[in-house]
Structure formats: structure tokens, C-alpha cells
Amino acid sequence: MPGPVQSIERAAAILRLLARGSGRLGVSEIAGSLGLARGTAHGILRTLHGVGFVEQDEETGKYRLGAALLHLGTSYLDVNELRSRAINWADALAARSGEAVRIGTPLDGKVLVVHHVFRPDDTLQTLDVGALLPAHATALGKVLLAYDAGAAAALHGELEPFTRRTTTVPRELARMLAEVRDMGWAAEVEEMTVGEAGVAAPIRGQGGLVVGAMGITGAVERICGPGGRPKPTLVTGVRDAARAVSRDLGASRW
Amino acid sequence: MVERYVMAVDQGTTSTRCILFDHGGRLVSVTQREHKQHFPRPGWVEHDAMEIWRNLERIAPEAVAQAGATPDQVAALGIANQRETTVLWDRHTGRPIGHAIVWQDTRTDRLVDELAAHPLADLVRERCGLPLATYFSAPRIRWMLDNRPGLRERAERGDVLFGTMESWLIWNLTGGPEGGLHVTDVTNASRTLLMNLTTLDWDDELLAFFGVPRAMLPRIRPSTETYGPARRVLPGVRIAAALGDQQAALFGQTCFAPGEAKCTYGTGAFLLLNTGNEPVRSAHGLLTTVGYQIGSEPAVYALEGSIAITGALVQWFRDGLGIIGSAPEIETLARTVDDNGGCYIVPAFSGLFTPYWRSEARGIIVGLTSYITKGHLARAVLEATGWQTREVVDAMNADSGLALKALKVDGGMTADNLLMQFISDVLNVPVIRPMAAETVSLGAAYAAGLAVGYWPDLEGLRRNWHRAAQWLPAMDPARREVEYDNWRRAVERTFDWIKPES
Numbered sequence: 001m002p003g004p005v006q007s008i009e010r011a012a013a014i015l016r017l018l019a020r021g022s023g024r025l026g027v028s029e030i031a032g033s034l035g036l037a038r039g040t041a042h043g044i045l046r047t048l049h050g051v052g053f054v055e056q057d058e059e060t061g062k063y064r065l066g067a068a069l070l071h072l073g074t075s076y077l078d079v080n081e082l083r084s085r086a087i088n089w090a091d092a093l094a095a096r097s098g099e100a101v102r103i104g105t106p107l108d109g110k111v112l113v114v115h116h117v118f119r120p121d122d123t124l125q126t127l128d129v130g131a132l133l134p135a136h137a138t139a140l141g142k143v144l145l146a147y148d149a150g151a152a153a154a155l156h157g158e159l160e161p162f163t164r165r166t167t168t169v170p171r172e173l174a175r176m177l178a179e180v181r182d183m184g185w186a187a188e189v190e191e192m193t194v195g196e197a198g199v200a201a202p203i204r205g206q207g208g209l210v211v212g213a214m215g216i217t218g219a220v221e222r223i224c225g226p227g228g229r230p231k232p233t234l235v236t237g238v239r240d241a242a243r244a245v246s247r248d249l250g251a252s253r254w
Numbered sequence: 255m256v257e258r259y260v261m262a263v264d265q266g267t268t269s270t271r272c273i274l275f276d277h278g279g280r281l282v283s284v285t286q287r288e289h290k291q292h293f294p295r296p297g298w299v300e301h302d303a304m305e306i307w308r309n310l311e312r313i314a315p316e317a318v319a320q321a322g323a324t325p326d327q328v329a330a331l332g333i334a335n336q337r338e339t340t341v342l343w344d345r346h347t348g349r350p351i352g353h354a355i356v357w358q359d360t361r362t363d364r365l366v367d368e369l370a371a372h373p374l375a376d377l378v379r380e381r382c383g384l385p386l387a388t389y390f391s392a393p394r395i396r397w398m399l400d401n402r403p404g405l406r407e408r409a410e411r412g413d414v415l416f417g418t419m420e421s422w423l424i425w426n427l428t429g430g431p432e433g434g435l436h437v438t439d440v441t442n443a444s445r446t447l448l449m450n451l452t453t454l455d456w457d458d459e460l461l462a463f464f465g466v467p468r469a470m471l472p473r474i475r476p477s478t479e480t481y482g483p484a485r486r487v488l489p490g491v492r493i494a495a496a497l498g499d500q501q502a503a504l505f506g507q508t509c510f511a512p513g514e515a516k517c518t519y520g521t522g523a524f525l526l527l528n529t530g531n532e533p534v535r536s537a538h539g540l541l542t543t544v545g546y547q548i549g550s551e552p553a554v555y556a557l558e559g560s561i562a563i564t565g566a567l568v569q570w571f572r573d574g575l576g577i578i579g580s581a582p583e584i585e586t587l588a589r590t591v592d593d594n595g596g597c598y599i600v601p602a603f604s605g606l607f608t609p610y611w612r613s614e615a616r617g618i619i620v621g622l623t624s625y626i627t628k629g630h631l632a633r634a635v636l637e638a639t640g641w642q643t644r645e646v647v648d649a650m651n652a653d654s655g656l657a658l659k660a661l662k663v664d665g666g667m668t669a670d671n672l673l674m675q676f677i678s679d680v681l682n683v684p685v686i687r688p689m690a691a692e693t694v695s696l697g698a699a700y701a702a703g704l705a706v707g708y709w710p711d712l713e714g715l716r717r718n719w720h721r722a723a724q725w726l727p728a729m730d731p732a733r734r735e736v737e738y739d740n741w742r743r744a745v746e747r748t749f750d751w752i753k754p755e756s
Contacts (some may be wrong), residue, residue: 045584078580078582078586079585079586080582080583080584080585080586080670081580081582081583083582083669083671084581084582084666084669086693087668087669087691091689091690091691091722092280092281093721094689095278095280095689095690095720103598116723117689117722117723118689118720118721118722118723120689120721120722121719121720122721125721126725127671127724127725129671130671137313171515230611
């Protein structure tokens with residue numbers, strides 16, 4: 001294992017220094033306090049400025065902690081806020097695809113259903129907001145695992161089988177997740193319930209961080225084409241809807 | 255075959271929007287433009303009607319272009335509008351006479367008190383189904399005529415015209431000073447205090463009571479009828495419907511049968527119940543209004559219950575108290591506790607509306623103990639909307655003799671699952687959210703599409719309606735009774751707070 005990265009240690013020391021006392025220091029004061037060359041301190045400060053962790057006073061040129069740093073601990077997205085922002089797009093996806101729509105967020109290695117739109121055929125359906133779904137056997141879960149290294153690493157040993165087609169070997173799941181990252185969407189074909197399939201895509205928040213997954217589920221013969229793969233039009237619909245929500249949440253590049 | 259669409263114009267309090275819908279009632283394109291709110295004095299709220307017209311001129315063609323369509327693909331245009339807002343304009347120049355006076359404006363309060371003291375004041379509620387209040391249009395027309403020299407004479411000659419927003423927009427769309435049609439629809443006319451609810455025509459005695467000359471009033475037309483082709487903005491497109499916004503939502507929710515009701519939850523909430531072809535007079539503080547009229551068919555009436563503060567209480571919790579950072583977080587906070595802990599909030603911020611009508615009441619938080627946390631307060635905030643809905647529904651059931659079987663809901667607060675479940679629990683009926691959130695615009699589109707045969711009949715519209723979510727009652731009846739009793743005791747404690755000026 002490689003040793004500590006020196007420039008990150010120095011950056012941390014600068015932030016600690018700024019968090020003390022008056023909180024406003026010039027580049028020479030910072031370099032002097034930490035025994036750094038002025039050029040080195042300046043380089044680190046420019047980088048921290050670039051990511052918003054420090055700000056520079058326009059008049060005095062002194063540095064202080066940045067707003068982005070203060071929000072770091074509280075930047076999680078409230079699930080009810082996510083539902084509010086997604087509700088119109090989720091309705092439109094259900095209307096266009098003719099299938100039920102769910103939005104999920106990660107919770108203790110599972111998928112928490114935070115929003116559910118009924119399949120638009122007016123049959124009797126029950127709202128399952130608040131339900132927990134297994135991550136490895138659902139399209140929503142695979143999306144969440146694919147973009148969260150910590151959650152994926154937590155899955156080890158034998159994974160619970162729900163049908164003959166459930167992926168139960170962690171290494172096989174890891175290969176699948178790499179594929180999800182390559183494609184930008186996930187599928188699930190009769191891995192949770194026989195006769196049912198699903199497609200899901202990531203919802204990204206500010207900076208591109210994946211905050212949830214949005215997808216459709218329905219009868220396998222409606223979701224999948226003759227090759228047993230999800231129909232391209234449905235995949236496009238799901239991805240477009242997830243991207244639209246991401247844009248609303250401020251993920252500009254997606 | 256070339257796809258055809260119906261355009262809805264939603265002329266609201268803060269913005270104007272144009273939306274194109276397809277045959278499935280699905281949204282195809284949306285354009286929107288906000289207009290300025292003018293507050294010249296405390297209690298005064300005004301809009302520049304010319305600014306609103308220019309906004310429409312701009313966004314209507316944009317909506318068509320956004321859909322990749324041309325105006326000849328627009329089968330019809332329907333308007334849903336902010337109700338009761340009053341515009342006067344010069345028939346010859348097309349210029350508005352001053353700003354439009356908005357529904358929230360209370361400048362006519364003294365005039366309304368004077369009128370209420372008149373021996374004929376009882377005539378108002380009897381003829382038009384509404385209480386004499388600053389909320390409606392007639393006192394505003396009178397105020398404008400009284401406060402601008404020479405205006406009354408011009409109005410009597412028919413040189414100055416009155417309209418609510420749909421009249422102003424239709425007049426402009428159909429040519430303005432060059433032969434523009436001066437019409438209003440029955441639902442908007444029913445909010446003026448000047449229309450006879452039975453004859454659906456202007457009532458001479460009401461006109462005399464308010465001192466409004468008949469020559470300035472538009473012709474009252476059905477909500478659904480081809481008024482005429484547009485001659486400006488989208489030339490040739492048939493203007494085929496107009497409805498007040500809450501009536502449009504009733505139509506968009508396809509509440510076509512007596513006993514069907516919808517509630518739109520926004521800053522405040524508006525619950526409308528279809529009562530069929532007879533106006534039901536309320537003994538419980540509800541408004542009697544026209545729901546819609548399709549062509550030459552008999553009008554369909556509705557009872558309306560208005561709740562002043564619903565979403566506004568959540569906004570106050572966020573902005574006034576700073577306890578939450580965004581409105582949806584109220585649900586997260588409320589879910590940190592299992593119940594209200596004995597705490598109730600009655601948001602009588604500007605008095606109590608339906609069914610109490612007590613203007614001297616003010617809001618309270620009761621049941622405070624050291625046990626109460628911000629989580630309990632968040633519950634009490636959401637529950638206030640639930641109980642206020644219950645009080646309106648109780649009043650409706652009592653007045654109409656129809657027992658509500660299900661409540662169709664729309665508006666921003668329907669994203670709150672805890673609230674929707676609570677409403678179902680306290681009403682003891684299913685609460686249903688439709689797949690189309692834009693019920694106001696959809697209602698205007700449906701009405702216009704129906705007039706030109708784009709949709710064949712009401713049944714065809716019903717088939718477009720799909721359930722997106724449903725909440726079923728799950729509260730123990732004994733607990734419901736105890737909680738309702740607590741709520742009513744909390745409400746009683748808001749009474750008589752503002753003392754009469756001596």
C-alpha cells in the first residue's frame with residue numbers, strides 16, 4: 001500500500017489552519033505557519049479554491065474556508081425532496097411506457113422505494129413507498145450498487161436467490177455492475193420474480209453524484225424484445241426521464 | 255396523418271403558461287412567462303393586463319414551435335384563468351384603464367361593509383350564491399368607476415369594457431379594437447356577484463345594487479363552445495373553451511358525475527364538488543358556483559370550499575421559523591415521530607374560512623408540553639391541512655346530501671405521502687392522485703377539444719384519466735373521533751382574538 005499523499009496532508013493542514021482563529025489568512029502567513037514554500041502554498045490554495053473549499057476576499061486577497069466545505073456534511077438529498085422534484089417526470093414515464101415506475105435510494109445495502117407510480121391501466125395496485133427491495137436482484141438496486149463502491153463491497157458471501165435467474169455469486173455480480181457503468185443503465189429479467197422484468201437508470205445530483213435510481217417494471221413479454229433483452233425504446237424512455245430529473249437536481253453534465 | 259394538438263392557456267396569478275396536449279391527454283410542450291406583481295399600497299395587488307397579453311403573444315407560438323408543429327395543427331385553444339381578477343379597458347384603443355385588480359386585493363373592504371349594510375344586501379347571496387366579500391369582482395368594478403372621473407359615463411356608453419382575464423385575452427385574440435369578441439364563460443361570470451345563478455344571465459337588480467352599467471359587461475357564453483377563430487397570434491385557431499382555474503381542475507380531473515370531487519393543494523386549497531344540474535344553496539359556509547356548461551346543455555353546478563392556508567403553513571415553517579430547508583423536508587421531519595404528541599396548529603393567519611367565516615380569529619399552537627419536538631410540530635403542520643379538508647368535506651356532505659366516496663387530489667402537496675395518507679385517514683375515503691399533474695391546463699384543453707370534436711365525449715375523456723397513486727384509510731375510528739374532537743377544540747381557541755376597534 002502506498003504511503004500518505006503529501007499534497008493532501010498539506011491541504012488538510014491549510015484547511016485546519018483556516019478553521020482556527022479569525023479564519024482569514026494571506027498566502028505568506030499560511031506558508032510561514034506551515035513551513036511551506038510560498039509557491040507550494042499558493043498552488044494548493046488555488047486548487048482548494050477551484051473546488052470551492054476555500055474562498056478569497058476580493059479586497060484583501062486573504063483566504064477563508066469556502067461555502068462548499070461547510071455544506072459537505074449536509075449535502076445528502078432528502079428523499080422527499082427527490083420525490084417532489086421527480087414526480088412530474090415519473091408520471092410522464094409511466095404514461096409513455098405504460099408500466100409502473102419506481103424511484104429508489106440506497107438504505108443499509110437494500111433499495112428503499114421512495115416513489116411509486118401505478119401502471120396506467122387502472123387495475124388494483126398498492127402503493128409500496130417505504131418498501132425495501134434486494135439490491136442484487138433488481139434493476140434499481142444494480143444501478144445504486146454500480147455507482148457506490150462502498151455498498152458493492154459490502155455484498156459478500158452467497159447472495160440470496162429469489163428465482164433460478166438471480167445472480168448469487170458476488171464476482172458475477174461485480175462483472176454485471178461494471179457493465180452497468182459502461183452502459184449507463186441496468187436491466188433485470190426474472191431475477192426477482194418469475195415473469196417480471198425491469199429497466200433502471202441513475203439519477204444524479206450536483207457534481208454528478210448518483211443519489212437514486214429510477215426505473216420501470218412489468219411483465220417480461222412487454223419489457224423485453226424477442227432476444228430476451230429490454231426493448232430499446234423503453235431503455236431510452238427510462239434514461240431520458242432519469243436525465244431530466246438529474247438536470248432538475250443540478251447535475252449539468254448529464 | 256399529421257398529428258393534431260389542443261392548446262391550453264393557463265393564465266395564473268404569477269405566470270401565464272401555454273401547454274400542448276395530444277389525444278391521450280399527454281403533455282407535448284410547455285412554455286411559461288411570469289408577470290410582475292404590483293403592490294402599490296398595503297392590501298393592494300395589481301397586474302398589468304397589457305404585460306399578460308404580450309406574454310401570451312410571445313409564448314403561444316413558442317409552445318407550437320417547441321412541439322415541432324405549425325398553428326394549423328392546433329385543433330382548438332382553451333383558457334383557464336385566475337378567477338375574479340378585474341380588468342377594464344378602452345374598446346377603441348385596446349388600452350387597459352389602469353392596472354387589473356387581483357383577487358387577493360382587499361381595497362374594497364370599506365365599500366363592501368357599506369354595501370352589506372344596505373337593505374337589499376341579502377339579495378346577493380340569494381341570486382348569485384356567493385357571500386358579499388372583497389374576493390369577488392363586482393365591488394372592484396364599482397371602486398374603479400367611483401375613483402376615476404368620467405369613467406362611469408364612458409362605461410355607460412359602452413366605450414369602456416369589463417372582463418376577467420379570459421375575456422381580456424379572448425377579446426385580444428379575436429381582433430382587439432378591430433372586432434374583438436367581448437365574451438365571458440359562465441364559470442367566470444358566476445364569480446362576479448352579478449350573475450343570476452338560475453338564469454345564467456346578468457341580474458338587473460344586482461347590477462343596480464352594485465351600480466355597474468350593463469353596457470360594459472361581456473356576453474355570457476357556455477364554458478365549452480367555439481367562440482370564434484383567433485385573428486392574432488395563432489390566426490385561424492378556434493378558441494373553444496374558457497373556465498375559471500378551479501373549475502378547469504374539476505374538469506381535468508373528469509369529475510363529471512354528481513358527488514365527484516377534487517381538491518387542489520397549493521398555497522391554499524380548493525375543494526369542488528359536482529352537484530349536478532341544480533345549484534345547492536349552502537347552509538355551512540360553502541360557495542355555490544357554476545362547475546361548467548357544455549354547449550347548449552344545462553349547466554353543471556358545484557359547491558366550493560376554500561381553505562386559505564395549506565402549503566402556506568409549510569412555507570411559514572420553512573421561511574418564518576427556518577426549521578426546514580425545503581418544503582418536502584416537512585415529511586422527513588414529521589416521520590421522526592409517530593404522532594403529534596398532543597400538539598395542534600390552527601393556521602388562522604387571516605381568520606378562518608369555510609365553514610366558520612370568522613375574520614377575528616388568529617392562528618394558534620396548542621397542547622405544548624416539554625415533550626413536544628420539532629417533529630411533533632411538523633406533524634401538526636401537515637395534520638392541519640388534513641383536518642381543514644375534513645371540515646370542508648363535512649360541510650359539503652351536509653349541504654349536498656351526497657356522501658363523498660373518494661377524493662381526487664392534485665397540486666404540489668400531493669407529493670407528500672404522509673399527508674395524503676392522513677387525509678385518507680381523517681376523511682375515511684380513498685384519496686386518489688391522477689397521472690396528469692397539470693389538471694388545470696388539462697381541463698381547459700379537454701373543454702376546448704370537446705367543443706371541436708377532437709375528443710368525442712365525456713366518456714372518451716374519462717378513458718384518458720389514469721390513477722397514479724391511491725391511499726386507503728387505515729386509521730382506527732375511535733382514534734379519528736378523538737383527534738377530530740381535539741382539532742375542533744383547538745379551533746375554538748382561535749376565536750375572538752382580534753378585538754373590534756373601539
